[in-house]
Amino acid sequence: MPVRTNNIVGVTGEYYVSAELGKRGILALITPKNNPLFDIVAVSADATQIVSIQVKTMSERNQQGWKLGKDICTLKNNPNLFVVLVNLTGSEVEYYIYDYDTLSSRVQDVYSRYLAKPKRDGTRRKDVDFxxxxxxxxxEDDYQRKNNWSLLGF
Structure with a gap:
């Protein structure tokens, strides 16, 4: 299989999410690249509900998980902002759907525990930008989000 660049992986995830939304009768509009907060605007068929979705994609090249910017740990207090983690590592694409602040809090908790553990040589870990x-x-809550598109509220 040809190696996909990070840019191709990210765009692939956005199109997979858009296709899943379309299958559910939701209009999905992919934003221009480098939009810092979201990648997709999703609109209900009757235009009564609109949500913004940030997509993060993990491919078979990346066995460490999803790499997120440190800004993910900043709460947005926006009930219409979501993140979909896309897993392309298996034979079936998996989607984990979060409201932004839930994932933000979860990632911050994981990162705080990581920083609290000393390195193998006993020294403190340094804060990084990702x-x-x-x-x-x-x-268990994370696993219950798998392919649970109803969390978007449509």
């Missing part, structure tokens, strides 16, 4: 989120940190 956060990893992977299956080793998943709770």
């Amino acid at each position: 956060r990893w989120y992977d299956f080793t940190e998943f709770s």
Whole structure:
């Protein structure tokens, strides 16, 4: 299989999410690249509900999980903002759907625990500009989000 670049992986995830929304009768509009907060605007068929979705995609090249910017840990207090974590590592695409602030709090908790553990040599870990989120940190709540598109409220 050809190697996909990070950009191709990200765009692939956005199109997969858009297709899943379309299958459910939801209009999905992919935003221009480099929009910092969301990648997709999703609109109900009757235009009464609109949500914004940030898509993060993990491919077979990335076994560490989803790499997120440190800004994911900043709460947005926006009930119409969501994140979909896309897993392309298996034979079936998986989607984990979160409201932004729930994932934000979850990632911050995982990262705080990571920083609290000293490195192998006993020294403190340094703060970095990214956060990893992977299956080793998943709770039962995370697994219940798998392919649970109803969490978007449509």
